[in-house]
Amino acid sequence: MIATGHNNLAMNQGVKQVAQHFIKSAHIMEGMLNRVEAVIRTYDPCLSCSTHAVGEMPLHIQLIAPDGAVVDEVKR
Numbered sequence: 506m507i508a509t510g511h512n513n514l515a516m517n518q519g520v521k522q523v524a525q526h527f528i529k530s531a532h533i534m535e536g537m538l539n540r541v542e543a544v545i546r547t548y549d550p551c552l553s554c555s556t557h558a559v560g561e562m563p564l565h566i567q568l569i570a571p572d573g574a575v576v577d578e579v580k581r
Contacts, residue, residue: 519544
């Protein structure tokens with residue numbers, strides 16, 4: 506089993522904790538992308554190596570309202 510599948514629950518919990526800290530009043534605060542990347546790299550060394558070869562890890566975070574509308578988003 507690869508790290509992505511084995512550590513999926515831990516990664517999800519880590520990203521949830523980051524979101525709880527960095528999302529305030531329907532706005533994604535500065536620094537969230539870096540923290541999410543750190544969580545993913547901690548639990549998934551395979552993904553870390555594969556994205557390192559390409560350069561910067563591409564990330565796209567959307568804050569979705571209950572009605573499905575995109576409230577805020579950040580990406581790189």
